[in-house]
Amino acid sequence: MSAPEAMPAxxxxxxxxxxxxxxxxxERILAFRFTAPDRPPFWCLPGGECESGEDFxxxxxxxxxxxxxxxxxDPGAVVAREGGDFVTLQGEPVRGDECFFLVRVAAAQIDTSxxxxxxxxxxxxxxxxxxxxxxxxxxxxxxxxxxxxLDTLA
Numbered sequence: 001m002s003a004p005e006a007m008p009a010x011x012x013x014x015x016x017x018x019x020x021x022x023x024x025x026x027e028r029i030l031a032f033r034f035t036a037p038d039r040p041p042f043w044c045l046p047g048g049e050c051e052s053g054e055d056f057x058x059x060x061x062x063x064x065x066x067x068x069x070x071x072x073x074d075p076g077a078v079v080a081r082e083g084g085d086f087v088t089l090q091g092e093p094v095r096g097d098e099c100f101f102l103v104r105v106a107a108a109q110i111d112t113s114x115x116x117x118x119x120x121x122x123x124x125x126x127x128x129x130x131x132x133x134x135x136x137x138x139x140x141x142x143x144x145x146x147x148x149x150l151d152t153l154a
Contacts, residue, residue: 012085015094018060019047020075020101021149022068024108028128029150030068031141036089036122043129043141045100056099064103067119069111075101080149089122098143102153 022030022045031043046067050059060075080100087093110126112119129137134147143149 010093012093012095014097015088016050016056016059017048017096017098018050018056018063018075018101019045019098019143020060020064020103021079021153022046022064022070023102023104024128025104025106026108026128026130028108028130029134029146030108030110030126030128032067032123033125033127033139034089034122035124038091041139043137043139045142045146047098057101060099060101066114066116067112067123069109069114070103070105072103075103077101079153082143082145082149089118100143100149 024030029045031045033041033043035041047060047063048067050056051062054062056078057075061072064075065071078099079102082098082100083096085093085095108128112123112126115123129141131147131150134141134150
């Protein structure tokens with residue numbers, strides 16, 4: 001009797017996304033709380049998937065405006081890049097490729113009126129986190145290496 005054949009690995013689509021490390025005048029970072037029926041609540045930085053034909057910079061500018069109401073013309077250089085396998089809120093297994101941009105703002109006013117229907121359903125809360133709150137927060141904050149990324153910017 002021969003050994004069973006290994007199951008072929010599931011090919012995952014690469015999901016390119018831009019994320020914004022949005023930091024206010026008090027050195028706090030903005031995150032949104034996601035509540036979905038199929039997983040525990042978690043927090044994530046503003047940003048999202050690149051649209052067709054869009055590069056990371058264009059996605060960062062668009063996503064920041066859509067999710068926070070903050071308009072910028074240039075998010076600056078990529079300050080970190082993260083990846084990993086996960087399942088989207090729509091249930092699609094993907095391999096993430098996320099570029100992070102640092103954007104500083106003087107005012108902490110956030111406008112969520114341009115959120116999509118999906119965002120309105122799952123992103124009902126946002127908050128500014130002090131850096132020392134991140135490591136001990138009781139819910140997951142993505143990226144999980146956020147503290148280490150912020151330490152490289154100090």
